[in-house]
Amino acid sequence: METIITYNAVHHNPWGTPITIYFWLVGASAGSFVLSAFGWVFGIKRYKPLALTASILAIAMLMIVPVLLIWDLGKPFRFIYLMLPGFWHGTAPMAWGSLLILSYPISMFVYTYFVIKNDQKWAKIIGIIAIVLALSTHWYTGVVMELNPGRYINHTPLAPLLFLTGAFISGIGLMILVLWIQNQFMREEKKIKWALMEEMGQYMMYGIVFDCFLLFLDFMQTQYGTASENIGHHTVLMEIFFTPYVWLEAVIGLIIPLLILVSPLKRTRLGVYSASLLVAGGVYGMRIWWVMGGLYMQSFY
Amino acid sequence: MxxxxxxxxxxxxxxxxxxxxxxxxxxxxxxxxxxxxxxxxxxxxxxxxxxxxxxxxxxxxxxxxxxxxxxxxxxxxxxxxxxxxxxxxxxxxxxxxxxxxxxxxxxxxxxxxxxxxxxxxxxxxxxxxxxxxxxxxxxxxxxxxxxxxxxxxxxxxxxxxxxxxxxxxxxxxxxxxxxxxxxxxxxxxxxxxxxxxxxxxxxxxxxxxxxxxxxxxxxxxxxxxxxxxNRSAQQKAEFNTFKRNHHGDAFGDIVEGENTMHHVGKNMSDFLASIQHKYHDVVAALKQLLFG
Missing domain, CATH: 3.30.70.20 (Alpha-Beta Plaits)
Structure with missing residues (x-):
């Protein structure tokens, strides 16, 4: 016997575009910072020339985050409550995130200071702390929505991995583009070598393959999972969020760049730059369907 | 029990x-x-x-x-x-x-x-x-x-x-x-x-x-x-009207059947519009803090 719902109260999606942009910025920042740490923390010397640009890019992107987050609050002035001992609530993921978002840029500033001072010892020590904070900050963006069992699309342990992989590839993509622009204004001997950017393109390719694997795992979960997961995938993501889910993330952000990076085009500047642009933009599609798509179905309940 | x-x-x-x-x-x-x-x-x-x-x-x-x-x-x-x-x-x-x-x-x-x-x-x-x-x-x-x-x-x-x-x-x-x-x-x-x-x-x-x-x-x-x-067509229409006509606060409302990316953009403009009334709230809170 069929039952048709004829009346229900209407509900808003509580989070929207500012949160999607915030997720993208934090991810790209963490990804850029990982590249910065390659030279100073992991000892891969050929990456040292780009460390400063990478950490400045990471800081610049993270500076936009508080503007979005604080003004997205109903009471912006009360953002300080997130850090006050009498208010701070240890079981809330957002409380962890507020500390991470505060400490991550501080550690990056200190790290960048030692990079400028050319102090290898302290740059490495602070760099290790900063990289842990960078990854934790982005891990938190995954879990802040994952730890809501009522949100079927978001409630997957793959969430932090999806976010971190997206961060890694979008960070590299953005970094390659920034280095390309930077090279236009540099003397020949100061320019970042093409071979290095080509190598970064290959790292990006590995990240894309892993991201595709994670998406495949998520897809399998929705096919064999509960009715809510299945309907969430088929009618919310594949219909209403088709553009960000399929076109922006899968096709523009993953499939086309992957095809470029496994073809002979990976050795050409046009190939690597266009793949970088597509990946950096495409990852934003994931942030849209994750936030708005994840919250969509329940707004009808 | x-x-x-x-x-x-x-x-x-x-x-x-x-x-x-x-x-x-x-x-x-x-x-x-x-x-x-x-x-x-x-x-x-x-x-x-x-x-x-x-x-x-x-x-x-x-x-x-x-x-x-x-x-x-x-x-x-x-x-x-x-x-x-x-x-x-x-x-x-x-x-x-x-x-x-x-x-x-x-x-x-x-x-x-x-x-x-x-x-x-x-x-x-x-x-x-x-x-x-x-x-x-x-x-x-x-x-x-x-x-x-x-x-x-x-x-x-x-x-x-x-x-x-x-x-x-x-x-x-x-x-x-x-x-x-x-x-x-x-x-x-x-x-x-x-x-x-x-x-x-x-x-x-x-x-x-x-x-x-x-x-x-x-x-x-x-x-x-x-x-x-199993939403009725009438209910879908009601929801869409509600979400389409909503302005001023930072919600992530998407209207079914319309361009999703358009509503992502509109949502951002709603967010920017909401800053105006939040700004007055911030000023009032600052005044309260500084002058009691």
Whole structure:
């Protein structure tokens, strides 16, 4: 016997575009910072020339985050409550995130200071702390929505991995583009070598393959999972969020760049730059369907 | 007690994390206020919704309680069914453990409450609540002294209960479908109903242990996925109109059947527009801080 719902109260999606942009910025920042740490923390010397640009890019992107987050609050002035001992609530993921978002840029500033001072010892020590904070900050963006069992699309342990992989590839993509622009204004001997950017393109390719694997795992979960997961995938993501889910993330952000990076085009500047642009933009599609798509179905309940 | 309550008794330690979430259901010596809604008696008159709106001055477009309506079957073998909804005042509320500023907390007697002076309006609790029981108060209120831009919810009318009255919705229910009381007291009507009748709760699989019990609940109206799949065309149109015409606050509303990316952009412009009225709030807070 069929039952048709004829009346229900209407509900808003509580989070929207500012949160999607915030997720993208934090991810790209963490990804850029990982590249910065390659030279100073992991000892891969050929990456040292780009460390400063990478950490400045990471800081610049993270500076936009508080503007979005604080003004997205109903009471912006009360953002300080997130850090006050009498208010701070240890079981809330957002409380962890507020500390991470505060400490991550501080550690990056200190790290960048030692990079400028050319102090290898302290740059490495602070760099290790900063990289842990960078990854934790982005891990938190995954879990802040994952730890809501009522949100079927978001409630997957793959969430932090999806976010971190997206961060890694979008960070590299953005970094390659920034280095390309930077090279236009540099003397020949100061320019970042093409071979290095080509190598970064290959790292990006590995990240894309892993991201595709994670998406495949998520897809399998929705096919064999509960009715809510299945309907969430088929009618919310594949219909209403088709553009960000399929076109922006899968096709523009993953499939086309992957095809470029496994073809002979990976050795050409046009190939690597266009793949970088597509990946950096495409990852934003994931942030849209994750936030708005994840919250969509329940707004009808 | 029903099987479910025996189960509650044996598992009440499982989710006692979060600063303020001790489960009190089935604990001897503790009160645990609950509601039983007998759907066989509900006639869908919406008196409860009106009483609640009047009690708290609940703004347009948001609800502390509402009544879902569904049409079951095909003519001539059809009937209309109703399901009142409100905060489930869970024993293990996700909203409480996920609130970053302890703005929402669980009272020892079972009320899940909101402290406006602590709420920062981050809407994490709205994301966490699986029952859509929380709403964000708009910037414009008819009475300027009422809270704005913070999250609000049903309180089980604690101010009335503490005076020995029942919640406004229970008082107004013409069919006597809503029954309120202390489920830990075996002599209370709610305890007797839960013990005697077959009761069900919303989304029991989430482990929230809701304190709103339904008698005669129809799974199709109670199930979120079924709800979503079987919306009437009229309901879809209503939702789309509501979401399309909403301006001024930072919500992530997408209109079904229209360009998603257009609404992502529109959402950003709504966010930017909302900064204007939040800015005045920030200035007022700064003045208060500096000059008292």
């Amino acid at each position: 029903t099987t479910e309550n025996k189960h509650e008794g044996s598992t009440h330690h499982l989710r006692e994390y979060g600063a303020q979430t001790p489960g009190t259901k089935g604990i001897p010596g503790k009160k645990r206020y609950s509601m039983v809604i007998d759907l066989r008696k509900c006639i869908g008159c919406m008196s409860c919704v009106v009483a609640c709106k009047a009690e708290y001055g609940v703004p347009l477009g948001v609800w502390r309680t509402w009544v879902m309506v569904a049409d079951k079957g095909r003519y001539p073998d059809s009937r209309r069914i109703f399901m009142p909804r409100l905060c489930n005042h869970c024993d293990y509320p996700i909203c409480v453990r996920n609130c970053p500023t302890q703005a929402t907390f669980k009272h020892e007697e079972g009320f899940v409450l909101q402290r406006y002076n602590r709420c920062i309006g981050c809407r994490t609790c709205v994301v966490a609540c699986p029952y859509n029981a929380r709403h964000f108060l708009p910037a414009k209120r008819t009475n300027n002294n009422l809270p704005k831009l913070v999250v609000d919810k049903c309180t089980f009318c604690i101010h009335r209960v503490k005076k020995g009255l029942v919640p406004a919705c229970v008082q107004a229910c013409v069919g006597g479908a809503r029954v309120f009381g202390d489920i830990n007291n075996p002599k209370s009507e709610v305890a007797k109903l839960v013990a005697k009748e077959r009761v069900s709760v919303l989304k029991p699989e989430l482990g929230t242990s809701p304190s709103v019990y339904y008698i005669g609940g129809d799974w199709e109206i109670m199930d979120e996925t079924h709800n979503y799949k």
